[in-house]
Amino acid sequence: MGQPKLFSIIDKAIYDYKMIEPGDKILVGASGGKDSTALIDYFVNRAKRKDANFTFTAIHIETDFEACTMNPYLRKKFEEWNVETLNYFVDVENRVKEGFKMSCYWCSNQRRNELVHFAVKNGYNKLALGHHLDDILETLLMNMLGKGELSTMPPRLNYTKYPLSIIRPLCYADVNSIKEHAKNAGYINTTCTCMYQDNSGRKDARSRLEALTKGDRRAKERMLESLRNINKEYLP
Numbered sequence: 001m002g003q004p005k006l007f008s009i010i011d012k013a014i015y016d017y018k019m020i021e022p023g024d025k026i027l028v029g030a031s032g033g034k035d036s037t038a039l040i041d042y043f044v045n046r047a048k049r050k051d052a053n054f055t056f057t058a059i060h061i062e063t064d065f066e067a068c069t070m071n072p073y074l075r076k077k078f079e080e081w082n083v084e085t086l087n088y089f090v091d092v093e094n095r096v097k098e099g100f101k102m103s104c105y106w107c108s109n110q111r112r113n114e115l116v117h118f119a120v121k122n123g124y125n126k127l128a129l130g131h132h133l134d135d136i137l138e139t140l141l142m143n144m145l146g147k148g149e150l151s152t153m154p155p156r157l158n159y160t161k162y163p164l165s166i167i168r169p170l171c172y173a174d175v176n177s178i179k180e181h182a183k184n185a186g187y188i189n190t191t192c193t194c195m196y197q198d199n200s201g202r203k204d205a206r207s208r209l210e211a212l213t214k215g216d217r218r219a220k221e222r223m224l225e226s227l228r229n230i231n232k233e234y235l236p
Contacts, residue, residue, distance in 0.1 A: 004181055006042070006177055006180075007045060009173045013155060013168075013172045013173075017155045017167070018156070019155070019156055020167075022053040024055070025054070025126070026055065026124060026125075026128055026167075027124040027128070028043060028056055029130060030059060030060045035170060036129075036130035038187070041181075044082075058084065059085070059088060061114060063091075074187075088118060090110055090114050112129075116164065120162050120164055125164060127166050127167070128168075131171070132170040133172060133174045133217075134175045135153065136168070136171060137152070137220055138202060139153050140227070141208050145205075146201065150227075153168060176215070
């Protein structure tokens with residue numbers, strides 16, 4: 001029996017962007033959602049291959065919001081997979097500076113910054129995040145329409161000031177592919193439902209992406225490919 005379809009999609013992304021290299025020590029963000037859980041599932045299975053020459057550790061960022069706590073079911077699932085899972089607490093709300101308000105954007109940035117700092121401090125050279133194809137394209141639309149800027153979350157980002165690379169192995173996987181995999185695997189999906197959650201910009205971009213692609217994964221793939229196939233002669 002072959003591997004799940006999602007794993008083949010991830011394999012291609014990892015090959016195209018050289019996301020996993022011999023001797024890598026990878027830290028994988030585990031939010032508790034279906035995306036990061038599917039990613040950890042992939043790493044567990046890839047580590048069993050004969051040519052595997054890397055190590056990985058999962059980490060869950062706990063915050064002062066109970067709504068963002070990982071479901072006990074997933075903790076048990078990680079134990080069954082023999083995945084080393086670290087927990088790191090971030091007091092997000094008390095970091096908000098005077099004159100600013102707490103928001104979902106602030107919280108996500110604080111958690112990501114802590115992941116980066118933890119990875120560097122503890123000798124990891126890669127940080128794997130669960131952003132998928134839809135996330136990348138939604139960010140592209142948000143930046144184009146909101147900032148007038150052509151940018152998004154790259155599949156692989158090599159920091160210049162840190163000996164660390166951010167990798168997004170789900171960059172070729174659309175949300176429906178992940179949902180299907182999660183359903184087949186029986187994952188329980190945990191979503192942050194705290195009182196500060198406000199994803200109106202993200203939700204608007206999601207609806208725009210749906211209107212552009214009609215949910216077709218190939219259309220989304222072509223949008224991503226266009227970012228690597230820029231014809232400057234026909235741009236301002």
